[in-house]
Amino acid sequence: EPEVTQTPSHQVTQMGQEVILRCVPISNHLYFYWYRQILGQKVEFLVSFYNNEISEKSEIFDDQFSVERPDGSNFTLKIRSTKLEDSAMYFCASSREPGGNEKLFFGSGTQLSVL
Amino acid sequence: TQLLEQSPQFLSIQEGENLTVYCNSSSVFSSLQWYRQEPGEGPVLLVTVVTGGEVKKLKRLTFQFGDARKDSSLHITAAQPGDTGLYLCAGPYNTDKLIFGTGTRLQVFP
Numbered sequence: 001e002p003e004v005t006q007t008p009s010h011q012v013t014q015m016g017q018e019v020i021l022r023c024v025p026i027s028n029h030l031y032f033y034w035y036r037q038i039l040g041q042k043v044e045f046l047v048s049f050y051n052n053e054i055s056e057k058s059e060i061f062d063d064q065f066s067v068e069r070p071d072g073s074n075f076t077l078k079i080r081s082t083k084l085e086d087s088a089m090y091f092c093a094s095s096r097e098p099g100g101n102e103k104l105f106f107g108s109g110t111q112l113s114v115l
Numbered sequence: 116t117q118l119l120e121q122s123p124q125f126l127s128i129q130e131g132e133n134l135t136v137y138c139n140s141s142s143v144f145s146s147l148q149w150y151r152q153e154p155g156e157g158p159v160l161l162v163t164v165v166t167g168g169e170v171k172k173l174k175r176l177t178f179q180f181g182d183a184r185k186d187s188s189l190h191i192t193a194a195q196p197g198d199t200g201l202y203l204c205a206g207p208y209n210t211d212k213l214i215f216g217t218g219t220r221l222q223v224f225p
Contacts, residue, residue, distance in 0.1 A: 004157075031211065042218055043158065043203065048211035056211045091157045098211050101146050106157025 002026045006092050006107035013082055013114055021077045021110045023092030032075045033093040033104065034067065036060070043091070049075065050098075082114045118142075119204055119216035127222045128194055136189045136219045138204035145207060147187045149178055150215075152201040158215075194223045 005024045013019050025032050034046040047057040049067055066078045075094075079086055089111050093104040122137045138147065146165045150158035162171050164180035164187060171178045175198075177190040191198055204216040 033211075033213075035215075043152075043205075043215040045208075045212050045214060050211070056209060058212075093157070101163075101207050103148075103160050103163070104158075104213060106159070108156050 002105070004092055004094055004105050004107035006090075006110050008110060009108065010111045011113070013112070015084055015114055016081050019079050019082055019112065021079075021090050021092075021112070023075045023077070023107055024073050025075055025092065025094030026105055027073070029094035029096050029105070031055075031095045031098055031102075032067075032069070033095075034077045035091045035093060035106075036088040037091065037109075038088040046077075046090075048098075079112075082112075084114050087112055087114045119206060119214060121202075121204060121216040121219050123219060124217065125220050125222075127224065130195055130223055130225050131193050132223075134191050134194055134221070136191075136202055136221070137186065138188070138216050139186045140206070141185065143184050145184070147180060147184075148205045148213070149187070149189055150203040150205060152203060152218075153199075158203055158205075191221075194221075196223045196225050199223050 007022045032049045035043050037043045045058050047061045047067055048055045064080045068076050089109045091109045092107045095102040095104050120139050146163055148163045149161045151161055152158040162178045164178055167182045167184045169180045175192045179188045199222050202219045205213050208214045
């Protein structure tokens with residue numbers, strides 16, 4: 001079965017540094033998402049992306065966050081100036097149709113640790 | 116804000132036992148999904164229930180969507196250690212957004 005791949009699997013950074021998390025969605029999918037999961041807490045929606053623009057974002061996704069699809073295959077999440085509370089597992093997901101009622105395919109995640 | 120509350124939060128059982136996990140909301144959902152997440156991995160979709168009262172079976176797992184489409188349950192018969200994981204219900208909120216429940220962490224001991 002096709003997979004969503006994420007790199008790196010682990011990222012350690014200092015508070016205030018910029019990080020870029022990378023994802024390669026499934027090739028024929030059109031809708032892309034970032035979710036995060038703080039340790040011991042539930043999976044939280046961050047942002048959805050379609051047709052090269054953000055279609056929806058949560059209140060977590062503030063000005064420090066941005067997403068980009070720089071080429072035909074990658075989908076990135078940038079955190080401009082990381083905070084301690086950004087430490088979490090970040091999951092990329094993709095789907096063929098809008099993700100509300102559609103099956104989402106998740107990557108294995110990037111564990112971000114902000115020190 | 117639509118919330119999905121799951122119960123129990125944690126469940127530790129012996130191999131061979133049966134269990135039921137619940138997902139409840141005060142809001143009506145057009146559908147609900149159940150995912151399983153293993154350590155170090157992303158959630159993997161198990162099933163989608165769409166019609167109120169619908170029952171779907173996946174081997175030893177039985178999923179039910181409430182008649183009013185506000186709740187769902189997952190029943191596992193004769194649990195096995197391979198069933199260990201985090202079980203998440205999820206439902207659509209607006210067109211693009213999937214919101215997740217609080218999760219049930221299941222541990223099945225041999």
